[in-house]
Amino acid sequence: MRKEIPLVITTIVGVVFVIAYFVPHYPFNRMNGWFSDWFSIIQACAIVLGALNLLLISSQKVIKRKEGWGYAAVIIASFFLMTYIGFADGTRFREPGTNFDWMYNRMYIPLSATMYAILAFFVASASYRAFRARNAEATMLLLAAFFVMLGRVPVGDVISGFMPDGYQLSNLASWVMNFPQTAGQRAIMIGIALGLVSTSLRIILGIERAYLGGD
């Protein structure tokens, strides 16, 4: 029954969603609403579950002194600190001027932005080490990247200022983004969509059961 019940739920929900898309009338629209609400409820519970799971894994790491346990200790301390301050500020904890808001603005935002900004350094280093004109395809990719990178910033038009209007680097970058890039994206999107349809059908019909775990 541990597998059969989730399979039945998946099939019913999947079929209702498919029908409701094409027939948005009673009873399918009503059922669609119920299932969407249930999804929100389950997702909200999953957020709590995820937080607790993070806490559990981090605690185990600290207790067993596994590699990087110091970072896990920082996670636990930060978790409890933010939770405590959030509760201490009451129901309006997210409003401007609260301690939670101060922590969000002065700690969470700079730390998050820093982590993301590090990406720029790794992208530059990776490009230097791996972006090579090995063959014709790689050379085309390289040239497209050059034109887009230069055309997307004002300096591109400064460099190509001698060219007539409409033929500068910004125009070339726009052309690359609007035509070859879009064509490639469409091909990828259609491929993904077809894959999604087939996988979804397999899940709804109970053929694909890997999401249930186990063997």
Add this chain to the structure above:
Amino acid sequence: MSTRIKEIIVLAFIIVFCVVVYLGKVMGWMQGIEFPAWVSATVLGIVGLSLLWILIRTIGGKLVERRVVFLYVGIAVSLPLFMTLSQKITISHEVQALYNALVELPPGSKVLVSFDYDPASAPELQPMAESFIAECFKRDLKVIMMGLWPQGPQQANMAIEMALTKEGVPSEGIEYGIDYVNLGFQAGYEFVIQRMGSSFKSMFKTDYRGTPYDSIPLVKNVKNFSNIDYSFNLSAGFPGTVEWVQVAVDRYGLKLGGGNTAVQAPTVYPYLRSGQLIGLLGGMSGGAEFELLTHTEAKATKFMLSQSLAHIIVIAFIIIGNVAFFRGGRKSALRGTE
């Protein structure tokens, strides 16, 4: 001197630099620091010449370490913040289209803005949010904000705070609940959008402050997307613009414009070409173009110099890397940079 000691010295230098910059920002004495044009030109000249020197060294068989690349990227993004060089920003078609759709709205129209990002993407998306909301207020458009990401509503509050300080925004007459409202975050990804298609209230029983939906004058008559005149989605991933197009635009006919990170922007271009997306602000350059159109030049415009220099640095190192590749063969080129 061992490598370890060198690393500690560099780290200490960076920490001291960050502390000095932070204190300077807090105390205010960093605000006015700007390089004169000749200093900016000299700095850029030195950077250019040093890159040429690295290229010559590479041709000579001496490859640079990746730490040097990091150093150059650091210089490229930080020093231009103190420079005052002006750059000509060209308005792209997609940014112009988004702006045109906004200015066509009559006063009093309702605009839905979804903040689907977190602080990690704020440097790119926050300037867009600020200038977009400021423009809405200037044109007496009513702004309904929400978020499919938990941090979205807080980013919305920050954007409102900044938008109200922009030139031309009548901050005195703008009132919460009448001119703008923050509905907060709702878990459920695209299912939230789907439910909003039939009823906003079913997803947002109260606003961000806990005020019941029906007690908010701005939204009490807003049932679903049919009561929204225009929408703008600021997105850094999933759920984001793609989900808004697939559910709100395709199923409910919502008029949608997008503001995306530079990484995500290419994935939504097909929707732009097909007309499902009215316009697009792609990355910081999109934000700068929008600031120029709305005459609210701020962060995005200022940061474009950093982005220009960073792009040039990356391109320069790709060229240097390829020179090494063709000169010494693939294996030795990679070995030298490790």
